[in-house]
Amino acid sequence: xxxxxxxxxxxxxxxxxxxxxxxxxxxxxxxxxxxxxxxxxxxxxxxxxxxxxxxxxxxxxxxxxxxxxxxxxxxxxxxxxxxxxxxxxxxxxxxxxxxxxxxxxxxxxxxxxxxxxxxxxxxxxxxxxxxxxxxxxxxxxxxx
Amino acid sequence: xxxxxxxxxxxxxxxxxxxxxxxxxxxxxxxxxxxxxxxxxxxxxxxxxxxxxxxxxxxxxxxxxxxxxxxxxxxxxxxxxxxxxxxxxxxxxxxxxxxxxxxxxxxxxxxxxxxxxxxxxxxxxxxxxxxxxxxxxxxxxxxxxxxxxxxxxxxxxxxxxxxxxxxxxxxxxxxxxxxxxxxxxxxxxxxxxxxxxxxxxxxxxxxxxxxxxxxxxxxxxxxxxxxxxxxxxxxxxxxxxxxxxxxxxxxxxxxx
Numbered sequence: 001x002x003x004x005x006x007x008x009x010x011x012x013x014x015x016x017x018x019x020x021x022x023x024x025x026x027x028x029x030x031x032x033x034x035x036x037x038x039x040x041x042x043x044x045x046x047x048x049x050x051x052x053x054x055x056x057x058x059x060x061x062x063x064x065x066x067x068x069x070x071x072x073x074x075x076x077x078x079x080x081x082x083x084x085x086x087x088x089x090x091x092x093x094x095x096x097x098x099x100x101x102x103x104x105x106x107x108x109x110x111x112x113x114x115x116x117x118x119x120x121x122x123x124x125x126x127x128x129x130x131x132x133x134x135x136x137x138x139x140x141x142x143x144x
Numbered sequence: 145x146x147x148x149x150x151x152x153x154x155x156x157x158x159x160x161x162x163x164x165x166x167x168x169x170x171x172x173x174x175x176x177x178x179x180x181x182x183x184x185x186x187x188x189x190x191x192x193x194x195x196x197x198x199x200x201x202x203x204x205x206x207x208x209x210x211x212x213x214x215x216x217x218x219x220x221x222x223x224x225x226x227x228x229x230x231x232x233x234x235x236x237x238x239x240x241x242x243x244x245x246x247x248x249x250x251x252x253x254x255x256x257x258x259x260x261x262x263x264x265x266x267x268x269x270x271x272x273x274x275x276x277x278x279x280x281x282x283x284x285x286x287x288x289x290x291x292x293x294x295x296x297x298x299x300x301x302x303x304x305x306x307x308x309x310x311x312x313x314x315x316x317x318x319x320x321x322x323x324x325x326x327x328x329x330x331x332x333x334x335x336x337x338x339x340x341x342x343x344x345x346x347x348x349x350x351x352x353x354x355x356x357x358x359x360x361x362x363x364x365x366x367x368x369x370x371x372x373x374x375x376x377x378x379x380x381x382x383x384x385x386x387x388x389x390x391x392x393x394x395x396x397x398x399x400x
Contacts, residue, residue: 001149001152001153001209001210001211001212001213002211002212002213003147003152003212003213003214003215004213004214004215004236004241004242005145006236006238006240006241006242007214007215007217007218007219007236007238007241008145008147008215009145010218010236010237010238010241011215011217011218014217014218042197042217042266042267043196043197043266054145055145056145056146057145057146057147057148058145058146058147058148059147059148059151060147060148060151060152060155060198062151062152062155062195062196063151063154063155063158063160064151078148078150078151078154079151079154079158080150080151080154080158081150081151108195108196108197108266108269109160109196111266111269111270111273112196112269114273114277115269115272115273115276118273118276118277118279118280119276121280122276122279122280122283125280125283125284126283130276130279131272134272136263136272139163139260139263140161140162140163140164140260141163141196141260141263141269142272
């Protein structure tokens with residue numbers, strides 16, 4: 001599948017929602033934990049070798065599951081292959097929880113659901129569709 | 145750089161609803177041409193699906209896997225000065241990056257695509273979500289708003305949210321911009337009871353430091369919130385009235 005790698009690289013250089021050095025293991029046979037700079041930008045999680053400017057890789061965070069594993073550890077897996085896990089070992093349990101929180105909210109789909117929820121709530125409370133005045137109430141992406 | 149391609153492809157093809165879909169002709173890259181081809185641009189007809197901030201394209205509608213993906217962050221969507229009618233381009237802030245030139249079948253299709261793509265960025269979605277979050281919070285907090293406020297928003301914010309820095313296509317401007325390239329400043333949280341700073345990128349309104357209520361010309365979100373507050377106050381009054389007369393109120397006022 002082709003993709004605009006250059007744009008992804010550019011995205012990887014944008015200010016991150018969250019970034020930290022975390023031990024990471026990819027779901028490959030014989031893979032071990034390695035220290036990586038992990039950076040969350042929009043709905044992508046980039047991971048770098050700690051001394052490199054270009055990411056090793058990127059994970060699109062849609063239709064994924066973030067799971068708390070053992071102490072300080074969480075994993076990311078994807079809906080079509082739930083046993084294939086990217087593991088992350090944090091320094092502290094607190095850091096682990098923060099990342100889980102952030103990653104669960106990171107998807108576009110999560111934002112869309114939030115928007116629909118807020119839209120509904122506002123409509124219930126006020127009787128008005130808050131998107132109407134922006135002229136975007138008919139947009140497909142904002143529908144239930 | 146690696147990408148979780150299998151998962152991305154799955155996301156593209158699964159039955160989660162697409163934000164837009166349709167056939168478009170995609171211009172072929174010049175360097176793919178054999179060197180002794182004379183310079184005619186050619187196009188491939190592809191099936192495009194827009195999901196969130198990702199534009200996928202397939203060989204045809206029944207294809208099981210996408211041919212490719214365009215990540216729609218840091219880009220602008222422009223009408224194109226191409227020989228073809230109904231052409232538009234996705235261009236990136238990154239100067240060296242190639243643009244995607246796409247051709248629709250008709251004016252309406254082109255307009256629909258340009259509109260959909262210009263609102264596709266994560267940042268735009270985030271802007272709208274944060275705005276609604278704020279409105280909900282303010283609607284909950286607002287009780288008796290005393291003054292009747294105009295319902296107008298600052299035209300800058302309003303125009304931005306409806307068309308992220310984009311001029312309506314009907315006016316046929318040569319260039320359209322979307323909000324992707326420079327994520328607009330988010331309307332800052334209200335600091336004062338009545339006044340507010342409107343982060344309107346185009347009109348450049350700035351009321352920082354002012355204590356006086358926002359004037360009608362600079363009406364912005366605080367007005368909207370007050371207006372909602374007025375609505376809530378009225379509903380609440382009605383409810384209290386109905387309670388007094390021992391009828392069950394239709395409106396349940398929660399979380400005040």
